[in-house]
Amino acid sequence: MSAAVSAALLFAAAPAFAQGVKIGVLNDQSGVYADYGGKWSVEAAKMAIEDFGGSVLGGKIELISADHQNKPDLGSSIARQWYDTDGVDMITELTTSSVALAVHELSKAKKKIDIVVGAATSRITGDSCHPHGFHWAYDTRALAVGTGGALTKAGGDSWFFLTADYAFGYQLEEDTAKIVTASGGKVLGAVKHPLNATDFASFLLQAQASKAKVVGLANAGNDTINSIKQAAEFGITSGGQKLAGLLTTLAEVHGLGLQAGQGLVVTEGYYWDNDAKSREFGERFMKRTGRMPNMIQAGTYSATLSYLKAVKAANSKDADAVARKLKELPVDDFFGQGGKVLANGRMVHDMYLFEVKKPSESKRPFDYYKKLATIPGEQAFFKLEDSGCKL
Structure with a gap:
């Protein structure tokens, strides 16, 4: 076998060198839902990235965030720029159902993964479902x-x-x-x-x-x-x-x-004093932020960690491959103990x-x-x- 063929086979069996992934947390950081999710959800996503190890596919895991001000047009505009220009692979949190539905539709068109946590509408995994869309934490x-x-x-x-x-x-x-x-x-x-x-x-x-x-x-x-x-x-x-x-x-x-x-x-879907695992996360979050997390912040941690596990298991950040792994892998963390993801993207947990x-x-x-x-x-x-x- 020639050196060139050997090199080609090796390259095909592994992800592109130092790919990494880029995650965007898009939510309300200054308005009516700023405490409900806000910068606290961004902190929870950071904790998930740190706990995962900070890198995947041989590259760094990046996190960016923005305030959509509860405006669907602004949320869509930010998401479009993230997907088209900034190289974002997955958007999460998405407080406010009107914004979440708008970004969800954009993700469908762009064949990108979105994991809704903060928005409530059951339409996310109902009549608005798409192959790369997911809903964590709770719904209406x-x-x-x-x-x-x-x-x-x-x-x-x-x-x-x-x-x-x-x-x-x-x-x-x-x-x-x-x-x-x-x-x-x-x-x-x-x-x-x-x-x-x-x-x-x-x-x-x-x-x-x-x-x-x-x-x-x-x-x-x-x-x-x-x-x-x-x-x-x-x-x-x-x-x-x-x-x-x-x-x-x-x-x-x-x-x-x-x-x-x-x-x-x-x-x-979560309370910090529910059990030992919930308390451990709650206490760590409290030390960083001065407050205990609610189900939106805890759910953002779980969604981010589950996405990273799926990327690792797929050995790729291709949306089809990662979506398949998200639906195959159990959700085994303090938030979704015994959780599973249905074919429509709904994460089911107690x-x-x-x-x-x-x-x-x-x-x-x-x-x-x-x-x-x-x-x-x-x-x-x-x-x-x-x-x-x-x-």
């Missing part, structure tokens, strides 16, 4: 099954929704309403509010007038914090109605404080139903939750055949 279906199903079965059988007026809010309301009615409850009405609202008075008065047992907050971030605080001012909970924070994470509870947040029922503690029950900072139930992943998320994905 899982939140609906958790909080919606639990409260309805506990006697909260009439609902009124306060809904953020964009894709995420619509889907969360729709998915929760289906679970409420399937559990024997009824929806008495709903009202939409603009993203990043400051005055919820008229919306809350409509909820109060409905006499619904449960006021479902189909919003997130500062919108959830503000609506809960103003609901207290209007005497909604003291009047006997229960607030359901349909997308409330540890970050929002921290922003509220336990005095205002106590008694809220929430659904998350979700948890929590109640926010009273101030007297909390023993240390961020000791905010008591666990009510574990929701098996197979119950929380759509089965593949029910998801609406045509893959």
Whole structure:
């Protein structure tokens, strides 16, 4: 065999020299969802890269980030530049469903991998699914099954929704309403509010007038914090109605404080004090940031680490090869213990139903939750055949 042929065979069997990969974290870093994900998600992605070893395919793992300001056109523009000019191989986090759906479509067209973590809409792995698109952490279906199903079965059988007026809010309301009615409850009405609202008075008065047992907050971030605080001012909970924070994470509870947040029922895919593995990550994150992670930040770590494992297993950063490995490999980390990825890109893992503690029950900072139930992943998320994905 000639030296030239030997060299050619050797080259074909190995990835191009010092390829590395480039990952982009695209989310809201200055607006209504800045605490919900924000720079804290960027830090979580950095931790995943460090824990992986900092290199893959013989080259360095690079991380860049940007603030999409919750604007789909801006998010798409940044993603396009990252893909076309900056050599980004995968985009993750993608808080805000309207932005996530826009970038998801662009990734489909560009044959690039996106792993949505921060956005909620179940459409990501439903009617908008594509071969290289993935959804980690949670979605509107899982939140609906958790909080919606639990409260309805506990006697909260009439609902009124306060809904953020964009894709995420619509889907969360729709998915929760289906679970409420399937559990024997009824929806008495709903009202939409603009993203990043400051005055919820008229919306809350409509909820109060409905006499619904449960006021479902189909919003997130500062919108959830503000609506809960103003609901207290209007005497909604003291009047006997229960607030359901349909997308409330540890970050929002921290922003509220336990005095205002106590008694809220929430659904998350991670809590730092769940078990030894969760505590280990939470404590490391706390040392770096001064706060405990919520499921978005923990999910961003898991998504980033899983992507890097798939690149290594594929021995390539080709989108087809990596997507196959993402769907083959188990998700074995503190976040998705026993997790698996379906053919539509949905990562299935257990979700948890929590109640926010009273101030007297909390023993240390961020000791905010008591666990009510574990929701098996197979119950929380759509089965593949029910998801609406045509893959």
